[in-house]
Amino acid sequence: MALDNSDVEKIAHLARLHINAEDTLEVTRRISDILVLIDQMQTVDTSNIAPLAHPFDAVQRLRPDEVTETDQRELLQANAPATQDGLYLVPKVLE
């Protein structure tokens, strides 16, 4: 399935990536090449095959719903680009 520049711009927005206008053509070409590789899957009929999501073919086990984590906010926020009063700072969302 070949993509055009506008498809790639739409996908980039969904992925919250910015692609420079001068790079769009190149990115589109690379991704189209990858899709040609991927499309080899369509040569096999899989209509009666159940999908396999995970090598164990099982659901994840659950643990009892108990508090196990301690409060490590300061330690964890030490890596944050910007914080104030224990909160993460981002550009203003509401005027």
Added chain:
Amino acid sequence: MLANTVADLARALSSRKISSVELTQEYLQRIKHLNGSLNAYITVTEEQALAQAKAADERIAKGKAQVLTGIPIAHKDIFCTRDVLTTCGSRMLANFISPYDAAVVERFNQAGVVTLGKTNMDEFAMGSSNETSHFGPVSNPWDLARVPGGSSGGSAAAVAAGLCAMATGTDTGGSIRQPAAFCGVTGLKPSYGRVSRWGMIAFASSLDQAGPICRSAEDAALQLNVMAGPDPRDSTCLDIPAPDYTATLNDSLQGLRIGVPAQHFAEGLNSDVEKALREALAVFEKLGARIIDIDLPHNHLSVSAYYVIAPAEASANLSRYDGVRFGYRCDNPVNLEDLYKRSRSEGFGDEVKRRILVGTYALSAGYYDAYYLKAQKIRRLIKQDFDQAFKSVDVIIGPTTPHTAFRVGEKNDDPVTMYLEDIYTIAVNLAGLPGISIPAGNSNGLPVGMQIVASDFAEAKLLNVAHQFQQQTDWHLHKPEVKQ
């Protein structure tokens, strides 16, 4: 001392022929000498290593040592290490000091193993040549103009060049086995779920697995003994204790049934690699094994299915890098969307962005059935091929890679050509099986890797088969003369 296997070093430490501090100093010295030309390490933790070595010597003196106490290791920079830079080979995490240790790191620390530092890798483990690292490519110790393979290229190069006694790696589509093949070392990808992934930075969660990179199957067994086992913090980690992987290393191979897949000896395989593999199979026949031709009819679709599943999972996993809580943040964002988009676009390299885009597309409305669901159906066909094969054979053997290490820059301008490098390894991840690559020959001065695959959780069988081969051959003892 540095040329020895972990098993030899462990004996030297316990008989006090050398101290852990002396051994650690030797490795640190060699890193200083050679890392400039290899670029295998992103971070060297000299001070911490010497402190750990001192503690290890005290533990040995008190008679409280475990087998690997005092042995120096290098961790792939995908494993979180407390208070130490953990970059995953990315600009996105170039400033990330981990607040905790990964389960794998924790287990080695508890065993008294000495951490020398963090090894270079393809960015977020996405690559087969180590050329996508934000910290520059790693050189292959056998020929500095060639790639070490990837994504665990720094770990494989460090082991091959004697810049550590052993290393950790991770394998999503071949990232332990392919660099082990290119660098002439032993690399094991355990079964999915055998080793805890807690604190291991996620790439594709239905495929990722951690494993050892070292000089021999015996060393891999010693390392896996520390790494494997249940961990309640990783819900995909198998809740069954691991066996002692050294206990069965010396079992006889008399009557072993070895499956040889026609698809792994087909078009595209280099003739020197094929010749080395045929000779290796003859060694197994002499040990009493039987060679049986088998069929993996859907193997050729493994790369296609993988490049839907892995990018789809990666696009979800990597959505956490948003410039808010940790990692790279762009300068002067004008609004929240600009913060997200520019932080991600400036923080991620081209290959990572490409895979996020492919994954986002495969999961997007209207394409999910054609791509993601289709790939999962192919995945079942691939798993069924292996299930069928293991009804009549004990292990499957073939080449790890179609050829030996390629030149830096030879393939990195064409993603699809690079992806096809992993044609023999990817299906093993899709099926969740254990696989090992061990050195099995040499072509024009470059190592040839042999892959051995076993059924679910049969790591002990794999290591037994690999160890018996290494008792008959000395390919695993060959070492490169690294140029400065």
